[in-house]
Amino acid sequence: MASLSQDLSTALKSLKASGLKLTRTRRALLEVLVKEHGPFTIEELQQRLDGSCDIATVYRNMTAFGEFGLVRPCDFGDGLTRYEWAHSHEHHHHIICQRCRLVEELEHCVVEELEQLVASRGYSNVSHRLEFYGLCQNCQT
Known part of the structure; x- marks a missing residue:
């Protein structure tokens, strides 16, 4: 099993390969997704960033991550979309x-x-x- 630092390195490489710019917010989101696995709602992700960015910024970034296949959206039938890092572990x-x-x-x-x-x-x-x-x-x- 890969170490946490290897997983984060892989996540950062995936972001770079997607063509998206590595911003502080994107790096922080990747760290949460890789370290804590998720799945997380937009609100939960924003809370984990300690309010360092607004909810719209988290939403836009998760949408961009989804378009490039970096995150997997999860719908559990409660009207909330949750996101998890698409490359962190095996199918589950x-x-x-x-x-x-x-x-x-x-x-x-x-x-x-x-x-x-x-x-x-x-x-x-x-x-x-x-x-x-x-x-x-x-x-x-």
């Missing part, structure tokens, strides 16, 4: 608490075999998304 799914909205990653993916079946039918760039919903242990009491 999420489980979301229906009450407190806690989001946890599930590393194991049994759907990849089905993805290969779809590809065998001539489809290219095959991908999937899968989220699970339930009550976390804290919300069950």
